[in-house]
Amino acid sequence: MLKNFAMNIDQLLQVLENARGYPLTAEQENIIRHPQGPAWVLAGPGTGKTEVLTVMLLRLLFVSNDPVQTEQVLPESIFVTTFTEKAARNLADRLADMRSIIIDADPSFSDIDISKLKINTLHGLCNDLLQEFRAPNYQNVRLMDEFEQAMFIYEHMGIVKNPNEARDVPFWSEYEFLFPRHVWQARYNNCPRKWAMAKALVKIFNRLAEDRVDISSLRSAGDQMQRTAELYEEYLQALTDNYRCDFSHLQERFLAFLNSPIGQSFLGGDAFGNGGIQWVLVDEYQDTNRIQEEIYMVLGSRGSRNLVVVGDDDQAMYRFRGGSVECMVTFDKAVEYFMGIPATSVQPYPLSTNFRSHPDIVSFCDAFITSFPIMGDPDARVSGKVPLSPGSSIHGNYPAVAALETQRAGDLPERFAETVKGLIDNGVVADPNQCCLLLRSTKETPQNAGPYVQALVDHGLSVYNPRNKAFLEQQEIQGLLGAILSIVDHDRNHVPRIQSGNRAGQLTYPIVQSLWDTFDAFSETNPLLGQYVNQIITQMNAVDPGSYFDNSLHEIVYILLGIEPFRSLLGHPSQRQRIGRLTHLIEAYSSMPVPGHPGISRGTLRISTNNAGEIVPGWVRQFYHLFIGYLNDAGMDDVEDDEMICPPGMVPVMTMHQAKGLEFPFVFVGHVGKSASLSEAHHLEDLFDPYPSHSAIAFNRPDSTKRAELDLIRQYFVAYSRAQYALIIMGSRQQIRGGGIPCGPNKQWLRRNSMNI
DNA sequence: CTGGGTGCAGTTTTT
DNA sequence: CTGCACCCAG
Numbered sequence: 048m049l050k051n052f053a054m055n056i057d058q059l060l061q062v063l064e065n066a067r068g069y070p071l072t073a074e075q076e077n078i079i080r081h082p083q084g085p086a087w088v089l090a091g092p093g094t095g096k097t098e099v100l101t102v103m104l105l106r107l108l109f110v111s112n113d114p115v116q117t118e119q120v121l122p123e124s125i126f127v128t129t130f131t132e133k134a135a136r137n138l139a140d141r142l143a144d145m146r147s148i149i150i151d152a153d154p155s156f157s158d159i160d161i162s163k164l165k166i167n168t169l170h171g172l173c174n175d176l177l178q179e180f181r182a183p184n185y186q187n188v189r190l191m192d193e194f195e196q197a198m199f200i201y202e203h204m205g206i207v208k209n210p211n212e213a214r215d216v217p218f219w220s221e222y223e224f225l226f227p228r229h230v231w232q233a234r235y236n237n238c239p240r241k242w243a244m245a246k247a248l249v250k251i252f253n254r255l256a257e258d259r260v261d262i263s264s265l266r267s268a269g270d271q272m273q274r275t276a277e278l279y280e281e282y283l284q285a286l287t288d289n290y291r292c293d294f295s296h297l298q299e300r301f302l303a304f305l306n307s308p309i310g311q312s313f314l315g316g317d318a319f320g321n322g323g324i325q326w327v328l329v330d331e332y333q334d335t336n337r338i339q340e341e342i343y344m345v346l347g348s349r350g351s352r353n354l355v356v357v358g359d360d361d362q363a364m365y366r367f368r369g370g371s372v373e374c375m376v377t378f379d380k381a382v383e384y385f386m387g388i389p390a391t392s393v394q395p396y397p398l399s400t401n402f403r404s405h406p407d408i409v410s411f412c413d414a415f416i417t418s419f420p421i422m423g424d425p426d427a428r429v430s431g432k433v434p435l436s437p438g439s440s441i442h443g444n445y446p447a448v449a450a451l452e453t454q455r456a457g458d459l460p461e462r463f464a465e466t467v468k469g470l471i472d473n474g475v476v477a478d479p480n481q482c483c484l485l486l487r488s489t490k491e492t493p494q495n496a497g498p499y500v501q502a503l504v505d506h507g508l509s510v511y512n513p514r515n516k517a518f519l520e521q522q523e524i525q526g527l528l529g530a531i532l533s534i535v536d537h538d539r540n541h542v543p544r545i546q547s548g549n550r551a552g553q554l555t556y557p558i559v560q561s562l563w564d565t566f567d568a569f570s571e572t573n574p575l576l577g578q579y580v581n582q583i584i585t586q587m588n589a590v591d592p593g594s595y596f597d598n599s600l601h602e603i604v605y606i607l608l609g610i611e612p613f614r615s616l617l618g619h620p621s622q623r624q625r626i627g628r629l630t631h632l633i634e635a636y637s638s639m640p641v642p643g644h645p646g647i648s649r650g651t652l653r654i655s656t657n658n659a660g661e662i663v664p665g666w667v668r669q670f671y672h673l674f675i676g677y678l679n680d681a682g683m684d685d686v687e688d689d690e691m692i693c694p695p696g697m698v699p700v701m702t703m704h705q706a707k708g709l710e711f712p713f714v715f716v717g718h719v720g721k722s723a724s725l726s727e728a729h730h731l732e733d734l735f736d737p738y739p740s741h742s743a744i745a746f747n748r749p750d751s752t753k754r755a756e757l758d759l760i761r762q763y764f765v766a767y768s769r770a771q772y773a774l775i776i777m778g779s780r781q782q783i784r785g786g787g788i789p790c791g792p793n794k795q796w797l798r799r800n801s802m803n804i
Numbered sequence: 805c806t807g808g809g810t811g812c813a814g815t816t817t818t819t
Numbered sequence: 820c821t822g823c824a825c826c827c828a829g
Contacts, residue, residue, distance in 0.1 A: 083807090131819070170819060193818085294819065334819095368818055455824065488816045495816080704817055718816095720822060726817090762817085781823065784806080 054153070055113035056080060059106060066148040072438070075099050075667035079106055082115045083351035085382045088396045089360050091435045092412070093710065100127075100330060101141045102355060107326055108159055109149055117251045122163040123323040126346055128172060130365075135167050136709065138330070150307045159309060169339055170294055173301035180313055182304040188292045191250065195635040196293040200252075200674060202649075203285040203642055206278060210244075221271040224730040237787040238691025242676060251275065253295040254731045259337040259740040270740065272641035295369075298338045305345045314349050314493050325350055332358035334370035338603045344385035348365075352386050360429050360766050361416050366728045366758055373746045384744045390787070398432040403710050404771055406437035407447035413799055419760055419792045424749045425750055427757055441772060446802030449775050453660050456720065457498070463503035463715055463777055466804075467698060471508075476713060479508055480693040482615025483711035485720045485766045491517075496700050499717065503698055511697035519558055519678055521625055523616045524566060528629070528675070530607050532559070533580050533718040535600070535652070539563075541667040554771040556671070556679045573611045588660035591652070596662070600650035604630055636674050691722040703766045714770035716763070719789035720782040723755040756788060763789045776801065791794045 055061075064070045071079065078088055078099050090096035104127065107120040129135040142161060150157045165172055174482070176187035191199060201207050206215060225247040255275075257264070266276035267472060286292060292300060304310040318324020327347040329335070335358075336345070347354030356378055363372035374381070379390035401409045413435040422428050451466065453459050467482045469475075476482055488495040489512050500510050513650035519526060536542065554560060562713040571579030583603065590596055598606070598770055607613055608626065616622040637650025649669075656663045692709060693699035699711070739745040748754060776783070776797065778790065786794035 365818075456822090456826090486816095490816080494814070701818065721816090722821075724821085776816065779823075780807090787822095 048620075053112040054109050054149075056106060056115060057113075059102075059149070062082075062149055063105075063145065066151075070303040071102065071398050074398055074400065075102075076394070079103055080115050081355070081396070083353050085347070085352055085386065085388065085393050086355040088355065088357040088376050088398060089395050089429055089432060090357055090398040091401060092359065092362060092765070093401040093439075094398040094435075095400075095402060096357055096359075096398060097138060098143065098331070099398065100138060100745075101145055101600055103328065103355065103733060105145055105149065105718070107400070108146075108161065108316070109156055119159070120325055120472040122159065123165065124316070124325040125164050125328070126172065126324050126326070127166040127328045128169045128330065129166075129650065130168065130334055130691055132168055133689075134330065135171070139164075147435055161658055168590055169342065169769055173297050173342075176313070177297075177304055177390075179696075180304070180309055181628075182300065182307075182309065184300045185292070185516055186283060188290050189638075190297060191291055191293050191627060192635070193294070195291075195589075195639070196633060197242075197245045197677070198287070198639055199289075199291060199293075200282065201673065202246045202639055203289070204245075204248060204278065204282065207241050207244045207248070210241075218271050219244070219247075219275050221275075222251065224725070225250055225727055238464075242672065244749045247523045248278070248320060249729065250727060253280055254294070254369065254735060255279055256295040256299050257336045257338050258371075258492055258732070258735055259341060261740045264738045265735075266270075270424040272734075272738075295338075298342060302338060302342050302345065304650035305342065314346065323349060326353040327355070329356045330358070331356075333355035333360050333363040333372050334358070334365040335374045336369045336371050337374065339375045340381055341385070341741075344381060348386055352382075354382075354386075354390065355791045360432075361761055362707070362763055362768075364707065364758070364762050367726055368753075369468070369728070371732075371746070372757075372761070373748055376426050377744065377746065378431055384741065395429065395431075399433040399435055400438035402436050402439045403774070404439060404768070405443070406439075406769050407443045408767070408774050409437040411434050411448045411774065412764060414800060415767060415791065416760065416764050418601070418796070419756075419788075421749065421753050421756060422760070424753060424757075425747045427749055427753075430580075439771075445773075446799045446804065447770075447773050449773065449804045450801045451715075451775050451777040451804055452780055452783045452795055456782065459717060459777050459779070460498040462541060463499060464506045464508070465507065466775070467503065467713075468506045470713065477694050477696045480695055481712040482509070482698055482715065483693070483706065483709075483713065484698065484715045484717065485703055485706055485768070485769065486700065486716075486720060487703065487762075489700050490703050500700060505678050509697045510700055511693045512700040516624065518628075520561075521622075523613070523622050523626055524629055525562050525565035526569040526606070527607065527613060528625065528678075529562035529569070530566075530576065530580060530603065531600075531633075532562055532584050532675075533566055534603060535662050536662070536667050537580075537584050540658075540661070541664055541671065543668070543671050550566040556675050559671075559675065560677055561590060563605055569612055576607075576610050576612070577606070577714070579610050584660070587654060587662070590654040590660075592656040596654060597748050598652070599637055599661055600631070601634045601653060602650075604633050607621065616804050625658060632674075632678070636670075689751065703762050706769050707765055710769050710771055712770075712772045713775070714766070714773070715775045715777055716766045717777045718787075719758065719763070719776060720787060721777040721789060722758040722787050725751055725755050726758075759788045775804070 060071060060076065075095060078086065079102050106116065107125055108122060109119060110116045111118045131140055138145045168778045173188060228242055248630060262279060265272050305314065314324050324346055327343055329343055343354060358375050360372050363370060363375065374779050379393040381391050382388050383390040396403055416422065443519065451462055453462055469477055484499055486496055491497045491500055496512065500512060503510050543804065544561060545551055545553050545555055587596055608617065617626060638646060639649040641649060653661045653663050731750050736746065736748065749757065783790055783797055784795060786796060790797040791800065
């Protein structure tokens with residue numbers, strides 16, 4: 048490849064500075080000039096982490112003839128992962144923008160094809176590469192989402208299908224923390240009910256893979272750990288036999304691929320005419336887990352071991368889905384173990400200048416995170432971390448950190464809504480979308496976001512709350528499900544009803560009533576829909592008892608989608624997206640293989656021998672309990688507009704998880720009365736930590752009580768650090784003064800560190 | 805204004 | 820089991 052013009056790092060930085068009007072900071076530039084080998088970037092909130100990653104990519108792609116980098120790196124040799132698909136798109140977009148700045152400066156760079164970069168979530172790249180290289184353990188394999196995985200376990204694990212009190216109660220008791228109290232019932236042989244068992248096994252199996260638990264030492268441990276190992280192997284076998292894989296084991300298969308001969312040649316780049324993998328960049332490394340850590344270590348072990356991890360151990364908030372902040376904290380030790388480079392030579396690169404927030408907010412956040420004594424415990428936080436320093440142009444002598452205190456917690460929503468209304472009416476904020484409310488949950492129930500949303504509405508404000516779990520409330524979803532129910536159970540003979548107690552006879556899943564009602568309303572305005580449903584029922588009546596119906600469940604759904612009103616609804620983007628999600632779920636349910644019946648899947652409909660024209664009752668009951676039951680308690684969120692953070696004119700209500708990576712001029716944080724409690728993840732870590740695959744780098748984690756506290760501190764640190772101009776922490780008198788974790792390490796801490804409003 | 809005792813009500817986050 | 824309102828003593 049001939050180049051008219053070679054760009055060194057100085058020139059690259061100059062081009063970018065000219066176009067954007069400001070230079071990188073010294074600590075950002077240090078990272079860009081990282082020569083080679085592992086880099087451990089500790090990026091505080093609002094310190095330009097994505098910016099640095101983007102410029103780093105530009106350097107790799109465009110720079111040559113520089114002491115730090117002699118030649119350009121091929122785009123296909125760079126492996127970049129982010130935590131979400133949205134973040135990956137975001138990074139790719141920024142890269143494209145900056146690339147055009149460079150090409151404006153010198154058009155000869157336009158032949159560098161950045162579309163060849165391997166940039167996606169780790170799951171996405173694992174799936175793509177296993178397919179591209181036709182990995183033997185991933186041929187014709189169906190990748191299951193969480194719903195399919197739970198259903199697969201329900202259908203294929205003997206322990207779920209045939210519960211046995213004597214044998215299974217001791218097993219489930221070991222995992223008691225995975226079940227809500229009410230699922231333990233005498234009428235299920237004192238075992239949890241089936242759906243709960245399947246969901247528990249999902250969590251156990253995923254954790255075994257993601258934590259790299261050593262299965263043979265688990266087996267040797269005897270008792271229920273031995274049983275766990277046996278069940279796990281039964282599950283792995285069922286996956287193989289049925290050509291299926293789940294998200295956690297996708298990573299395991301990818302790791303096995305990397306260690307295989309084809310994988311090694313993919314990494315080394317000699318066999319396929321590409322340059323192999325030369326650089327690995329990982330964003331949000333604090334939310335990575337053990338198997339991902341190992342994948343990155345193997346990926347980065349070729350050549351100069353160019354593995355750049357970027358993250359903030361203080362912002363880890365995904366332990367519940369397997370994230371181990373300890374991977375970020377002990378990166379240096381993992382590098383030493385996997386790559387043979389001394390831990391002491393892995394230099395941390397701090398990113399500590401915060402460009403987001405008012406200086407008072409920056410110092411508040413820094414004080415908050417550092418003043419808890421347990422932050423100094425081993426594996427809690429990277430030691431010697433540089434404090435955050437203010438670097439934004441936001442200034443002014445006003446209460447940037449304020450506590451909004453009421454006598455009773457119930458009065459907070461009203462005070463909150465008044466305050467927001469005041470800010471808007473007085474022109475302090477230009478648009479309602481500059482005031483963000485952050486809560487632990489945005490479900491619109493009385494305990495959660497409900498009263499806050501109501502108070503805003505009462506003050507004439509509209510609310511943007513995309514994750515309010517309202518998927519099942521949507522008309523098109525209810526109508527389609529209602530139509531399906533009207534076909535598979537047209538006489539409503541098999542609807543599950545509560546058996547005993549004062550609610551005997553009522554629907555087990557009350558949502559079913561609205562599904563019927565919506566379907567009735569649909570078929571009233573669209574007579575063809577009712578006619579079609581009746582036509583199917585007539586066809587079923589014509590089938591010989593005991594025979595199969597011509598159309599499977601998902602075929603029936605596809606036909607329904609061709610009829611009004613569904614046909615027209617598919618023309619609207621958000622309706623289309625929702626219906627797409629439902630048809631995907633139906634398709635997953637329908638295509639689930641049935642053990643012992645090769646060629647038959649869940650969606651195959653058979654006509655009952657006893658009741659002519661009806662589908663076999665067992666199937667219908669299973670459909671209610673497995674499918675409707677799942678939708679009912681999965682709490683499905685409505686679809687979200689991907690690009691839009693919050694539309695103008697509306698007040699955003701978000702979870703702290705949703706707000707990660709975002710910023711808002713005014714941030715209100717509620718639900719500060721929560722105290723730390725052990726989650727499923729903490730318990731599972733306690734159970735499986737004694738059986739590490741790599742004992743030399745076993746974590747020295749704080750005990751689970753402390754981990755729960757640390758996790759809560761980090762969650763609120765994320766929330767507080769979203770604020771640009773003002774942070775308002777809302778709580779009752781007792782919450783603000785009482786010294787629960789969200790309000791600081793001790794009583795009165797928040798009052799001393801904020802202004803009261 | 806602070807802190808502690810008592811008695812009632814009610815269970816989240818997600819590639 | 821635990822958060823929260825309320826009450827009362829200092």
